[in-house]
Amino acid sequence: MRAAIYFTPSKNDPLTLRAAEWLGRDAFDDRIVRDPDPKIDVLVSEPVRYGFHATLKAPFRLADGTTLNDLDRELAAFAQRTQAVALGTLAVTRLDSFFALTVQTAHPRLLQFEEAIRITFEPFRAPLTEQEAARRNPQNLSERQKANLSRWGYPYVGQDFRFHMTLTNSIVDEDEAAQVAKRLHSQFNPILETPVVIDALALFVELEPRAPFYVHSRHPLQSGMPSQGLEP
Template identity: 50%
Template sequence: MRYALYFTPAEDAPLTRTASTWLGRDAFSGAVLPREDHPEIGFDEISALTEDPRRYGFHATLKAPFSLKDGCSEADLLEAMTAFCQNHSTFAIPSVVVGQLGPFFALVPETLHPPLQDFAAAVVEFFEPFRAPLSDADIARRNPERLGERQRQNLVTWGYPHVFDDFRFHMTLTGPVPEQRADVMAQLLESRFSPFTRRALAIDSLTLFIEPERGAPFIVHSRQLLSPAPTNGYHHG
């Protein structure tokens, strides 16, 4: 069993429904969802290009998948989630857009948003005491030879290379898309997600996902709301 702390909107939120349909799977229920063909990208190609994010479910990584450290229980983790959410307030990313991270497409902030960076860093640090150290095999899976020195250090210290200054919030929509298909994919995603782009996205919760066994689809275990936003904007205790 592995756990992960992600952001995802509510199960019935229009963005969640749209993204789950796009990926072909609902991470809250585990249900496989029917998808439509697109004139220029057929069902089979979309299915192949969304295979990896489909397993994880629609989310943005805050604390990457981890096994619990010896002596820590799931109940302890849930209690810590409650405490964290009580001490951190809802805030909003001012604008999200469909963007690319290398060959991958994702919903990303239009510009770097410092409160989001601070929030993600707080999640990484607060829940670190629950994380078992990575095995040598886990580290090898991250291809550390392809990482920069700081990212390699992050991987060893925090279990994930993309934390703190290397963190970039992204809600993954595809696996790697071949360069010759990138333009048509961009157009399709811009159209599909236009109701949600270039507008604010509320970061109002923290969601615990679980991977029942290695390689199994991740599924939502529980979602906890952050505290209501204070009148003066983002705050954390």
């Protein structure tokens, strides 16, 4: 079993509904929400398994002596003392070779938020195995990302953290990428004028290797003006 700490909007949020329609699956109840569409399904085989989300602490096996209930309780307590993070509007973006929804402006507090989550929940993470580390293709990482992988089990933290909500697999063909971009803009642009707020933290769970992740729990953050800092 692996757990992950993600942001995902509420089950009935228009963004969640649009994303589930695109991916074909609702991670809240592990429900298929549309008929198979080979042209889309081949594009979303990885993001559909993880569910619609933004990574805040990447999937990890639980450390010895910890349980899912322990993690869930600590996540609930963290959410109760942490304020929501306003992101502004999102946009369909091509990151490297895949498409995602991303923030349009820099948010220093978002980096503080990621850091606080990463540090607070590190005691729950079991060390990576050699096989798990190898799957991150360390030969393609920068030295800082390799150090992140060794220290935190994930290369894209701290200065390398990028808020994104993945929508496709890697797409290397430029003509295909242009066609996919048009479909994504058509799917998401009607709702992207609405600002997004990280208003809750979700605990996602993968029961066994390659099983789909599902929403185990979702804990609301405190509303109101952002605080000046976050204490892990």
